Amino acid sequence: MRNIRLTIAYDGSNYVGWQVQPNGPSVQTAVEKAIQKLTGLKANVLSAGRTDSGVHALGQVASFQTESSIPCEGFRKALHKFLPDDIIVRDVREVPLDFHATFSAVQKRYRYVIHNCRTHNPFLRNYVWHFHQDLDSTAMHEAGQKLIGTHDFRSFESHWPNKATSVRTVKEVIVRRQKFCPLWLGEADQQPTAEEAGDFVWLEIVADGFLYNMVRAIVGTLVPVGRGRWNGDDIVRILTAMDRSEAGDTAPPNGLYLVHVDY
Amino acid sequence: MRNIRLTIAYDGSNYVGWQVQPNGPSVQTAVEKAIQKLTGLKANVLSAGRTDSGVHALGQVASFQTESSIPCEGFRKALHKFLPDDIIVRDVREVPLDFHATFSAVQKRYRYVIHNCRTHNPFLRNYVWHFHQDLDSTAMHEAGQKLIGTHDFRSFESHWPNKATSVRTVKEVIVRRQKFCPLWLGEADQQPTAEEAGDFVWLEIVADGFLYNMVRAIVGTLVPVGRGRWNGDDIVRILTAMDRSEAGDTAPPNGLYLVHVDY
Numbered sequence: 258m259r260n261i262r263l264t265i266a267y268d269g270s271n272y273v274g275w276q277v278q279p280n281g282p283s284v285q286t287a288v289e290k291a292i293q294k295l296t297g298l299k300a301n302v303l304s305a306g307r308t309d310s311g312v313h314a315l316g317q318v319a320s321f322q323t324e325s326s327i328p329c330e331g332f333r334k335a336l337h338k339f340l341p342d343d344i345i346v347r348d349v350r351e352v353p354l355d356f357h358a359t360f361s362a363v364q365k366r367y368r369y370v371i372h373n374c375r376t377h378n379p380f381l382r383n384y385v386w387h388f389h390q391d392l393d394s395t396a397m398h399e400a401g402q403k404l405i406g407t408h409d410f411r412s413f414e415s416h417w418p419n420k421a422t423s424v425r426t427v428k429e430v431i432v433r434r435q436k437f438c439p440l441w442l443g444e445a446d447q448q449p450t451a452e453e454a455g456d457f458v459w460l461e462i463v464a465d466g467f468l469y470n471m472v473r474a475i476v477g478t479l480v481p482v483g484r485g486r487w488n489g490d491d492i493v494r495i496l497t498a499m500d501r502s503e504a505g506d507t508a509p510p511n512g513l514y515l516v517h518v519d520y
Numbered sequence: 521m522r523n524i525r526l527t528i529a530y531d532g533s534n535y536v537g538w539q540v541q542p543n544g545p546s547v548q549t550a551v552e553k554a555i556q557k558l559t560g561l562k563a564n565v566l567s568a569g570r571t572d573s574g575v576h577a578l579g580q581v582a583s584f585q586t587e588s589s590i591p592c593e594g595f596r597k598a599l600h601k602f603l604p605d606d607i608i609v610r611d612v613r614e615v616p617l618d619f620h621a622t623f624s625a626v627q628k629r630y631r632y633v634i635h636n637c638r639t640h641n642p643f644l645r646n647y648v649w650h651f652h653q654d655l656d657s658t659a660m661h662e663a664g665q666k667l668i669g670t671h672d673f674r675s676f677e678s679h680w681p682n683k684a685t686s687v688r689t690v691k692e693v694i695v696r697r698q699k700f701c702p703l704w705l706g707e708a709d710q711q712p713t714a715e716e717a718g719d720f721v722w723l724e725i726v727a728d729g730f731l732y733n734m735v736r737a738i739v740g741t742l743v744p745v746g747r748g749r750w751n752g753d754d755i756v757r758i759l760t761a762m763d764r765s766e767a768g769d770t771a772p773p774n775g776l777y778l779v780h781v782d783y
Contacts, residue, residue, distance in 0.1 A: 268642045313643070343642045379531045379606045380576070380647065380703040437700065440643040441719070456704070 258322050260356055261332065263288070263302075264348035265317045266442060270383040270511070271343060275308045275317070284308075284344060288319065291339035295332070296325040303358045305518040306365060306467070311510035313384070315368075315445050316347070318518045320358040347442070356520070364428060366463045366517040369476045369508065370438055374456040385438055385457070386476075386512035392483030394434040394458045400482040401430035401460070403492040404475065412495050412504045413475055414468035425471075429463040432479065439514070446516065458483070461516075470507050478505035521585050523619055524595065526551070526565075527611035528580045529705055533646040533774070534606060538571045538580070547571075547607060551582065554602035558595070559588040566621045568781040569628060569730065574773035576647070578631075578708050579610070581781045583621040610705070619783070627691060629711075629726045629780040630735045632771065633701055634743075637719040648701055648720070649739075649775035655746030657697040657721045663745040664693035664723070666755040667738065675758050675767045676738055677731035688734075692726040695742065702777070709779065721746070724779075733770050741768035 265288065273281040285302055292300040300321040308314055327335070329349040336346045355361075372378060372385035373392045381387070404427050411423040431448065436455030439445035448461055460476055478495060481487045495503045528551065536544040548565055555563040563584040571577055590598065592612040599609045618624075635641060635648035636655045644650070667690050674686040694711065699718030702708035712722050723739055741758060744750045758766045 266642055268645070337640070342640065342645045345640055345642050347639070376610070376705055377600070377605065377608055378703070378705050379529055379608050380705075382531070382605045384643065438703070440641070440701070440703070442639055442641050442643075 258324060258354065260320060260322050260352050260354045261329070262350050262352045262356060262358065263319045263346050265319055266315050266345050266347055267313060267317065268343040268383070269308055269311050269313045272310065274310045274312065275304050275306070281310075284317075287341055287344055291336050292321060292323070294339045295335050296323055296327070298323065298325070305358050305362045306515055308513075308515055309470075309510050311383070312513045312515070314515040315442065316517045317515050318358050318362070318520075320352065320356060322354075361520050362466075362518050364463055364465050364519045365467065365515065366461065367467065367472045368439065368514045368516045369460040369472055370512045370514070371458040371460075371476070371480075372438070372456060373434075373458050381438055383511050384440060386509050388480065390484060392458055392480065393485065394432050394452065394483065396485070396488070397458070397460070397479045397483045398430075398432035400487070400489040400492045401432055401475075401479055403489050404430050404496065408496055409499055410468055410471060410496070411499045412501055413471045413478070414501065415470035415474065415507060417468075417501060419469045423468055425464050425466050425468065427462065427464045429461065431459075431461040433459055435459050472513060473508040473510065474501070474504055476508035476512070480508070481505050521587060521617065523583060523585050523615050523617045524592070525613050525615045525619060525621065526582045526584075526609050528582055529578050529608050529610055530576060530580065531606040531646070532571055532574050532576045535573065537573045537575065538567050538569070547580075550604055550607055554599050555584060555586070557602045558598050559586055559590070561586065561588070568621050568625045569778055571776075571778055572733075572773050574646070575776045575778070577778040578705065579780045580778050581621050581625070581783075583615065583619060585617070608705075624783050625729075626782045627726055627728050628730065628778065628782070629724065630730065631702065631777045631779050632723040632725075632735055632739045633775045633777070634721040634723075634739070635701070635719060636697075636721050644701055646774050647703060649772050651743065653747060655721055655743065656748065657695050657715065657746065659748070659751070660721070660723070660742045660746045661693070661695035663750070663752040663755045664695050664738075664742055666752050667693050667759065671759055672762055673731055673734060673759070674762045675764055676734045676741070677764065678733035678737065678770060680731075680764060682732045686731055688727050688729050688731065690725065690727045692724065694722075694724040696722050696724075698722050735776060736771040736773065737764070737767055739771035739775070743771070744768050
């Protein structure tokens with residue numbers, strides 16, 4: 258038996274999310290079907306994180322066990338033939354049998370992209386949250402630093418309790434105005450290094466794990482900071498309230514990207 | 521009676537093209553419906569050029585006559601409410617009654633974008649032609665200069681004869697490798713000024729008019745030049761043959777953008 262690890266990018270616009278759902282096509286189903294067509298055998302593909310309907314991935318990680326002797330590079334090339342063109346396998350490698358895409362993950366990086374511009378862009382409607390009022394990205398960045406550390410994040414969790422604990426460790430929060438929307442693979446993997454003049458506000462967040470809708474709730478809470486309605490003290494107040502109704506709205510799914518998973 | 525001129529951008533992915541067709545939704549129908557909802561009256565909206573299924577526009581121009589007294593800026597804002605989010609009206613102005621979006625056009629600029637990279641990008645599948653073998657954009661640019669001038673372009677016309685004449689005047693052909701795919705409105709209107717290191721090859725072409733599939737046939741003919749199979753002499757040979765079978769294939773629609781119309 259071999260254990261195969263995949264790094265996958267996908268445009269989540271036309272999916273109900275990563276996980277199999279009764280109400281529409283899932284990325285997991287598409288990947289499992291492609292593996293079955295290639296190897297002739299059903300595979301159960303586990304991922305680092307479920308992504309919701311409309312959420313994208315640049316570096317989702319998935320793993321499955323197989324008896325197939327196909328070399329890794331052969332897997333990568335052949336899977337393309339069986340996958341729809343909104344899903345791509347970026348990397349295939351063989352890993353020890355005890356590697357588990359979900360439970361072996363040490364930390365994940367998500368990105369959220371806001372198109373902060375008066376003009377709606379029809380080409381980006383599935384890839385950004387269009388927000389037309391001016392946002393102060395520097396204020397958002399500074400307030401976001403208050404989230405760093407080990408906290409109970411239930412104020413940012415939809416439908417609490419979902420998991421045994423809502424304590425998570427946020428390691429990094431970066432908010433930067435950028436000139437571009439990160440749609441080019443490879444370049445898109447890079448974190449922004451400095452503020453730029455431009456219409457896009459990127460939020461990058463790294464944590465050991467994320468609660469349900471946590472990134473989107475954080476974005477929906479930092480946007481009022483960018484509007485001057487809240488500041489860093491409000492973020493501390495919301496965090497310590499441990500009450501979802503204290504935080505901002507859940508930002509729409511289409512601006513969200515799972516960028517990278519560390520093991 | 522007033523004559524209203526619209527500048528429209530749209531993502532053509534989900535449309536059968538500009539013009540009303542029996543087999544699916546058209547951009548024209550969407551715009552006419554939005555005007556009817558706003559003014560209460562049916563409008564016949566004429567455009568600078570039909571775009572085919574899957575072809576995009578950054579600066580399509582359309583015009584219609586109306587008795588409505590709504591000011592131009594009011595039209596622009598209100599049409600947004602009634603248009604789907606893959607169509608946007610960028611500009612509205614009142615023009616003399618003898619202005620006709622189709623017949624008053626003096627020249628048009630189209631752009632074709634090739635993603636010239638070994639890795640298919642799932643986010644760009646509707647916005648570029650993915651071509652994975654290396655292309656020599658400088659050779660394509662040089663050969664493309666042979667198309668400039670007044671010629672019979674029937675070698676680049678699908679289903680000739682479509683129009684009274686297939687003589688057109690091509691004023692400019694620019695092929696440049698670029699770092700980015702031009703999806704940001706405003707910036708996307710700019711022509712590339714120099715070669716860059718990057719994965720995108722843009723072809724810009726200006727002419728007094730275009731035959732059916734002409735830009736896509738020109739792209740499909742310059743790509744073999746970029747591969748070293750043909751050169752500028754072949755372009756002259758193909759042009760003078762006045763035979764569609766001498767030229768290259770018709771490139772796919774999704775890389776094509778109507779950028780600008782001059783009146």
